[in-house]
Amino acid sequence: MIESMTGYGASERNGLKVEMRSFNHRFLDLNIKAPPFFLKHEIGIRNQIKNQFHRGHIDIFVTVAPENTFKVSINKDFVKGLIHAVSEVKDEFHLRGEIDFAAILSFKEAIVTEMNEIPEDAIDETFHEAMARLKAMRQKEGQILLVEITKHLDIIDAALSQIREGSAGAMERNLGRIKNKIEELMDSAQVDDARVLQEAALLAEKYDISEEIQRIGSHLKQFRQNLADNDKIGRKLDFILQELNREANTISSKTDMYSVNAVAVDLKAEIEKLREQAQNIQ
Numbered sequence: 001m002i003e004s005m006t007g008y009g010a011s012e013r014n015g016l017k018v019e020m021r022s023f024n025h026r027f028l029d030l031n032i033k034a035p036p037f038f039l040k041h042e043i044g045i046r047n048q049i050k051n052q053f054h055r056g057h058i059d060i061f062v063t064v065a066p067e068n069t070f071k072v073s074i075n076k077d078f079v080k081g082l083i084h085a086v087s088e089v090k091d092e093f094h095l096r097g098e099i100d101f102a103a104i105l106s107f108k109e110a111i112v113t114e115m116n117e118i119p120e121d122a123i124d125e126t127f128h129e130a131m132a133r134l135k136a137m138r139q140k141e142g143q144i145l146l147v148e149i150t151k152h153l154d155i156i157d158a159a160l161s162q163i164r165e166g167s168a169g170a171m172e173r174n175l176g177r178i179k180n181k182i183e184e185l186m187d188s189a190q191v192d193d194a195r196v197l198q199e200a201a202l203l204a205e206k207y208d209i210s211e212e213i214q215r216i217g218s219h220l221k222q223f224r225q226n227l228a229d230n231d232k233i234g235r236k237l238d239f240i241l242q243e244l245n246r247e248a249n250t251i252s253s254k255t256d257m258y259s260v261n262a263v264a265v266d267l268k269a270e271i272e273k274l275r276e277q278a279q280n281i282q
Contacts (some may be wrong), residue, residue: 002230003282004141005056008135014122015065018130020136023278025057025234034062035249037118045127053133053280054232056138064118073112079104103173119237138282144279152274156244157220159267163251166260212247219244234281241275 009021030046032038049058055062085097104110223240226233248271 001139002146002227002233003135003138004136004145004280005234005282006141006280007134007137009130009132010127011129013126013129014118015116016118016122016126017061017065018126019061019063020130020133020134020194021059021061022053023058024054025055028055029057030051030060031058032060034060034064035064038062038123041120043121048127049131052135052282053138055084058134060115061099071116074105074204075094075110075112078107078109084091084109098194101140142281145280149227149274149277152219152270152277153224155202155270156216156267159263159270160216160220162215162263163209163267166257166263167209167213167255207254209251209260212251212254216244216247219247232282234278237278237281238275241271244271245275248252 005022005024007022008020010017012018015163028050030049032042032046034042045060049060082104083099090099099159142210143187220238223244226236226240245268249267252261252268255261255264
């Protein structure tokens, strides 16, 4: 199935939330923003993502719910020792007043904070679910792209047929024009047909676009075949589109017929629209 490079997928469990957003990029570019605890898992997760996706800039956001981040407890041994020491000083110097519990807890040693350990299987499951949802959305977007791309291909096919029909008989027309022009210049004297054919052959080579038409037809066939293959085709399509554009430019520069040139301009515009759509394919 054709896959777009645009998509979003998220999953949340055990207080862990993973969000993945994907955009166009020539290569696979991963950007992970996560708490420090995730560092030891990052290489493995990156490898899993690379197995699933081949192109696109993917932002990965890993967050942990505040209530799941830290476990807070009282260091009872420290508090007990501190209260005992304060009581001794109080008795020794005959001090008044009650021991302030808030003051006791203000000592950093009185509070113990430990980060909750998120089970490794929970991390894997959350990431797999987020990746699956991202992939599903990219595939859905890919099907929408396929519909649009097919429309552009059909329009290009139709334009190519017009150019093929419009350029038919160009050799004969050039031959007739040359012969008429020579007769005018020579005041209706006998014209050397061999020389006319020689001049016509030179012009035919200069203005002939049959090879360009044939190559565009071949490129379009290859483009459609790659769409049917559905496997990491984005870069292949980029190359084919470059070749299509090159041939269309050559037709515009070589043809001496206004009608054909007008269609060639439309052809180039449609190839550009096709390129904009195809750039989003993985």
